[in-house]
Amino acid sequence: MTTIDKTRNVPEPRGAAEGDVPLLEVRDLHVEFHTRDGVAKAVNGVNYTVNSGETLAVLGESGSGKSVTAQAIMGILDMPPGRIPQGQILYRGEDMLTMSGDARRKIRGQKIAMIFQDALSSLNPVLSVGYQLGEMFRVHQGLSKKDAKAKAIELMDRVKIPAAKERVGDYPHQFSGGMRQRIMIAMALALEPDLIIADEPTTALDVTVQAQVMDLLAELQREYNMGLILITHDLGVVADVADKIAVMYAGRIVETAPVHELYKRPAHPYTKGLLESIPRLDQKGQDLYAIKGLPPNLLRIPTGCAFNPRCPQAQDICRTDVPPLHPVTERDGAELAGRGSACHFWKETIHG
């Protein structure tokens, strides 16, 4: 894959890690699922890096491969039917895909933790939240039941659950949605990991609670100086929290950019379409823009650029050649830090 070198050239926006080794680096990751109807290629050569204290937002529609990438990093893909034919996932320079199962399990929870979308179903209904939070300490650090409970209360305080002491023995169903998500966050935070992967952490919450949970997440991330991978399809959620954004389409990263740059000047027609489909107050009364067509069937990804059947700018070359992730520059050739676009016509897209 030619895209490796291209991304590697892209300089890190901020918080570059100690030495040269980034906290997490995903290199040319491929994931496919073997189904009865054929091979579904969910991830096709994803590259990204995350450093300590940095937030990477991975943006994309359902089926774009953003969650599958995260599951591959966590090692919780169901294999089979899933398979990782090629690629590397480097945690501090070590490839997790070639590690022993035991070594990997030690990283999970302690070094890399994950927050799930649906907190109710992600908490065990038969165990109290205090028990589940304390389990992290008992198992990984060998604390006694009493100490673990004290730690659990401390954590619940940390994520701003009111009356933590009284509620430590409550069961997941007794908490509201926002509180449950806080518990999930507390659980992921328990062992102060270096990296947290949040898979649509606010999708199941109502809008007022979303902002609170995102603020909390951002605050804790700053406090612990963790890396954060925020997976979402909500452009609004991303803007305030993320440092850089990777936009995914059909299992490939189609654009990377520092967060505000992306909103200002998208360099890929897909990103542009996404941004234009956000309802805006100043366009009240007009028809809402929508990207035509449907996301591609992963069993039959179109040849060339996967976005070509839906792209208003598509030319013949788009139907034959897969565009590499071009570094994006200013009109005069000046480099734009951290920007890349997998479009043959990125110049036309960004500079009009």
Place this chain on the structure above:
Amino acid sequence: MPDVTKAQTTDSATVDAVAPPAVDAPGKVSAQKSDKPRSLWGDAWYDLRHRPMFWISSVLLVLLLVIAAFPGMFTSVDPRDGDLVHHYLSKPELGHVFQPDWFGYDQQGRSIYARVIYGTRASILVGVCVTAAVTLIGGLLGMLAGYFGGWIDSVISRIVDIFFGLPFLLGTMVVLNAFTERKVYVVILALAFLGWTSIARVMRSSVITAKQADYVTAARALGAGTPRILFRHVMPNAVAPTIVVATIALGGYISAEATLSFLGLGLSDPTISWGIDISEGSKVIRDNPHTLLFPAGMLSLTVFAFIMLGDAVRDALDPKLR
């Protein structure tokens, strides 16, 4: 149900969950002692306590367990002591409560009341031990098959199929025939040998459901190992149907023991069992129905109590029936 709950949760499974003291002052919490959080099992227990069926069956079962453990407390007569001269087949004296002649005497002049009391132990022992063995074997194999899938599942499921194909009673008869001396433990082994399959099937399917739950993935993502996931996260969420099946089956094992003893293949004479007495009584049923009636009645009562308990437990554990 307090209205607060409605507003806070939408899940139907939480119907009688009490609203937690959300932002209450700490002092207020102790005042609401009854609002203490409840788990799934806590909910089930709450539900059970409000069912008369549960109480009737529990009282009966406790009584039966006490009889099984201390038969000497209920009668002073030796159940093996036959007095042919005075008591041969004499009719019950229903007024003589707890007396040796309360239920009359059998063909050998033995007190039927004493025999019914002493027969309890064998039946309860068989029922409880077979259920325990079956739950252990079937539960473990079912859990392994369900959780690991693949070839492990294939192997275990085929073994289950083979055992399931053997007719239960016929199979135990064949097994029992291989033993010359049939003590209680032999009957237990024979029944357990063929009885574990249904539990394995139930456990397997509920483990398959439970292992796909998000909290299992979440536990894995947070670094839990396989044994921890299996016993802490999967098992407690999958064990309810097994408990229900096991409780109901317990009554079935007791009647199976009686059936085998009746046919002369189960327990044999020095051991006292309702099945043996039913078998003996059936020979003189025309003129002396009491010899059959009392052991059979006790048997029915015991089986009934266990099945009723199983029903109550099922209703309590299945939120859909609430």
